[in-house]
Amino acid sequence: MAGSAARGNRRGRPGYDLGRLLDVSVRVFNERGYEGTSMEVLAQRLGITKSAIYYHVSGKDELLRLSVNRALDALFAVLEEEASTTGRAIDRLEHVVRRSIEVLVAELPFVTLLLRVRGNTRVERQALARRREFDLMVSDLVKQAEAEGSIRPDVDPSLTTRLLFGMVNSIIEWYKPSRGLRAEQVADAVTKIAFDGLRTGSPDPS
């Protein structure tokens, strides 16, 4: 739509680096759904031409890949942290849960997009495969915690992982950064509920 003057210099384009392009694209994908967002719509929302988008990425697919990988890379980085790899399994598990919540809050639009991926394209299936890999690594931590006797032995590791991260992931449904609730407070609440339980007094681990 804009003329060549508006498109300006193709190299060193002012205002739109890849990071900002992703920020806006992810917001539009979350609003309209990835399937429901055309390159035309993206260009309109960005206020640039489609060819200006193609300067940065090969297409919508690459925008999705870069976006979900930003969320996935941040989550996998948590698993590499020292507190996730040394010490008792129960403490490593708690660390992974806490830090995942911090990642979720820090990268809210990217994690939201990741959690809505349903596997309709190759990029989406790759994202689902990485999510499963993450779940397996967490599930393995639950198993280790059971083996060391620090977690109740009567819960299934993969069901526990699903429910634990179901609680963590549900945060995207209601968390609003503007309301002043900090990631740390949410992480405190989740770990209190899931690790120590709501009930006062001794739990019955039988």
Add this chain to the structure above:
Amino acid sequence: MAGSAARGNRRGRPGYDLGRLLDVSVRVFNERGYEGTSMEVLAQRLGITKSAIYYHVSGKDELLRLSVNRALDALFAVLEEEASTTGRAIDRLEHVVRRSIEVLVAELPFVTLLLRVRGNTRVERQALARRREFDLMVSDLVKQAEAEGSIRPDVDPSLTTRLLFGMVNSIIEWYKPSRGLRAEQVADAVTKIAFDGLRTGSPDPS
């Protein structure tokens, strides 16, 4: 598309009562999104004409209203049960959580549709208002449990309700009736995690 012979007798139409119409419509809504489903598509999937659908309902909006209300009515009925209204608040809360999971599994497509409603139409906003009402009643139970000293006092009731039902509602993301996991087993796992906690030994309620 079908001729008048295929449409058959308008009264006492065989095969499609309202219940079956809802079952199929909800499945299509969940697959394609409510917005993305036209009456044409519904008629095609049902193998009947649009006018045969209008024999039962005034339109797509009423299909949505009847469907989300089926889920909401079942959830509100849980709050009326004797075990939800008598006894200690902690036990009433646990009963509500367990029974909500049973409703979720029994009415999986209907609850799934309900949980995806975003408030774009009047029917959707009414559904969201009823969900908030349900959450407030659960949140009140958490407050009562704190007041009676049976729940740890250092968790915020509305945050706790959100996280607890975040875990419960996440079940729709992965639960497959065909895999043989019973609602009761899922409810056991959720209540073990959230009420007694994963950690063995005494929790520190300070």
